[in-house]
Amino acid sequence: MSETLSWNFDELVEMAVTGRVSQPALRRGGYTPWPDGVGVMLPGMSGIVYNARVGDRAFGWAADHVEPGVSIANADERADFALHYLTCIGNEAEVTTGLAKGARGIVTGEHARLLVDFEPEVLEEMTVGDTVQIRTRGRGLRLEGHPDIEFKKTSPALAEAFGLRVEDGRVICPVAMELPARIMGSGAELNAEFVDQDLMSGDRELMAELGIDQMRLGDLIGIRDVDHRFGRSYRKGWTAICLCIHGDSVMTGHGPGILTLITGPAEQLDFEIDPGANIARTLGIQSAATSGEVS
Known part of the structure; x- marks a missing residue:
């Protein structure tokens, strides 16, 4: 019999923070080497990106x-x-x-900066340097009766959108795909509340074999045998539920960014595969008809 979920939403403080739309920046020289040593100069982080949105592919961008x-x-x-x-x-x-003053959006990721989704018509009116205010709420989130499961970067809206259920004392979360712990790379040394961890995508044959090259921005991801409470470490019998927040990378040891949302012991936290487990759908950010990606 499934357990009714009970959260501590009424205890959470809602507080405003602000940031400005950042300007993309490149190092002098500008080249980034592929794992085979070939240098390329590509766009990527910061600024306003008009044609890549949550729900779109994580691989295949130039x-x-x-x-x-x-x-x-x-x-x-x-x-x-x-x-x-x-x-x-x-x-x-x-x-x-x-x-674009007054336009509203939704936070979809955390990388070197905070990532916010706005409707395409809003992006057309925004400029680098515009100020964006966020109503923060979610730090201190707990699922009552499950004190060993930690929630990180999870708002009440996301908590309700996960589609969690509890069976025989174990919390189960739908995810779009599972990643093996052995391919997780850059970001392991950083605490999970601050930034993501990249999967290592350099082995393209492995990416295709495991279906990882079909990952989408906004996909929920499950990883077994990892403990993400304090940094990200390999630990048998622990589980993490994560979120794909940025696209692939040409850098050695890097790839799509995977942000921690939930972590806990495997006997209390598990996941099941649901190809539609993407925040573009669950948070209503964009429709399948609009993106052509999420189903």
């Missing part, structure tokens, strides 16, 4: 670490840390300056 939608940051370091640590996936965002 780009490096492409971030869907709008990337925002705060120039003050401590304020930027607050922007990162307090903001959760699914939080509401609002443009507070410029031609």
Whole structure:
């Protein structure tokens, strides 16, 4: 018999933080080497991306670490840390300056900056430097009766959209695909509340064999035998539920970005495959008819 979920939503503080739409930047020289040593110069992080949106493919772009939608940051370091640590996936965002003032969006990821989705017509009116305010809510989230399961970067809206169910004391989450722990790369050394971890996509034959090259931005991802409580480490008998937040990379040890959302012991946390487990669908960000991707 499935257990009724009970959350501590009424305990969560809602607080405003702001950032500005960031300008893309490149290092002098500009070239990034593929694993075979060939150097390329590609667009990717920061700014306003008009044609890559949550629900679209993660692989196949002529780009490096492409971030869907709008990337925002705060120039003050401590304020930027607050922007990162307090903001959760699914939080509401609002443009507070410029031609798009008053337009609302939704937080869809956290990379070197915060990633926010807006409708295409809003992007046309936004400019680099516009201020975006986020109503943060989700830090301190708990699923009552399951104290060993930790939620990271999860807003109440996302918690309700997961489609979680509890059977025989185990929380089960639908995910679009499973990743083997052995392919997880850059970002293992960083705490899971601050930034993502890339899967290592350099072995293209393996990506195709496992179906990983079909991953979409916004897919929910399951990983077994990893403990994401304090950084990201290999540990038998632990599980993580994650989110694909940026596109593939040409850099060695890098690939699509996988952001931690839930972690816990495997006897209490598990996942099942549902190809439609993507936040573009579950959070109503874009329809399948609009994107041509999510089904």
